[in-house]
Amino acid sequence: MVKIESLKTKIESLGTSTGKIINRSEDYPDIFHLPVAEIMDLFRTSGILLFKGFGVTHNQMKKFAELLSSNLVEDYVRPRVDEDQFIHFVDPGMGDLVVHSEHAYSPFRPDVIWFCCAVPAAQDGETIFCDGLQVWKELSEETKQLFLAKKLNFVYESIPSEIFKRFISPDATIADIKLMLDNLEGVTYQINQDESIRMEYACSAVVKTKYGNYDAFANSLLPQYAGAGKAAFADGSLVPDAVIDEIKKVTDKLMGKISWESGDLAMIDNSRFMHGRREFNDEKRQIFSTLSNL
Ligand SMILES: [Fe+2]
Incomplete structure (x- = not known):
């Protein structure tokens, strides 16, 4: 070091x-x-x-x-x-x-x-x-168990295929996009009639840090909740308001x-x-x- x-x-x-x-x-x-x-x-x-x-x-x-x-x-x-x-x-x-x-x-x-x-x-x-490392340490055991058991879910009804082409090449075909999406963890998708893509992305709220491989609460849950007034897990259940309040309290304290x-x-x-x-x-x-x- x-x-x-x-x-x-x-x-x-x-x-x-x-x-x-x-x-x-x-x-x-x-x-x-x-x-x-x-x-x-x-x-x-x-x-x-x-x-x-x-x-x-x-x-x-x-x-x-x-x-x-x-x-x-x-x-x-x-x-x-x-x-x-x-x-x-x-x-x-x-x-x-x-x-x-x-x-x-x-x-x-x-x-x-x-x-x-x-x-x-x-x-x-x-x-x-x-x-996020400190946040994870300070969350209650019950909340930790919830986030270890359930994944967050992000749903997009219509993403223009152009967005995905940026990750492949400007002249990538729908087949190329499918191939990429098939290989991304947590992604399920459908191609819409207009060739835009409906995508769901499921991921854990707690991730391993790049350095040290520690658990960190580092995710996009709070903006999702702020935007929609709710946030759902991949199993369809909602993240309880009390849990959101707890996260806000802990993040405010550590800010x-x-x-x-x-x-x-x-x-x-x-x-x-x-x-x-x-x-x-x-x-x-x-x-x-x-x-x-x-
Ligand atoms: Fe940002």
Whole structure:
């Protein structure tokens, strides 16, 4: 494991979490001077890194993500920046976003979500985060048993085939899409008459972390519940409201936040940490994201 002392800069804790803030220093005038092996070591144990003072732009975020990842992952939901396939504007709107793991409602969940800030909101608009490892430890035994016994279920009535082509190739056929879907765990589907796809995705709310293979409550349950006013398990039963309340209580208690400054870069382990956003009221706020696998 890396000794923090071997990094020639000030490392601070990110609030009370295991996350770390890595500050710019004379030895590391920009992020590309940082030693990749040491940074990855630190990331494995801390789960969130916040790079401060480096003045990171969205293009640098992408380059740095490429350097540390095996591949970048296209975000099929968010609008692209400068037509770049891998740099995106974060979720539109200014409202609260409850904590979730990125794309955990689909079989295309990336290992890491990266955020960089060009313009912070004048007030509020922090990115919030919660360590799924801690959440899992704090949930009641009864709730844990429920999530170990039952899978969450996400239903999509009509996904355009174009979305799936992005994961194969632009000229992929329906047969190619079927072949891909047949090989994805938790997926059941039907091809609609207009060649869109009805898909159900069943997955556990508790996942194994990429590093250490620990149990983590890291999923997309809360946004699903917030959006529909209910969330169903794969067996058709509903997640009880009392369980949702318990999750909210535990996640609220463990919540950390990133108060953005221009040029900040965050790297979040999506197999362990959930993230969200606090409400704000400032149209100038500009945060970008990139997804990658390690
Ligand atoms: Fe997100």
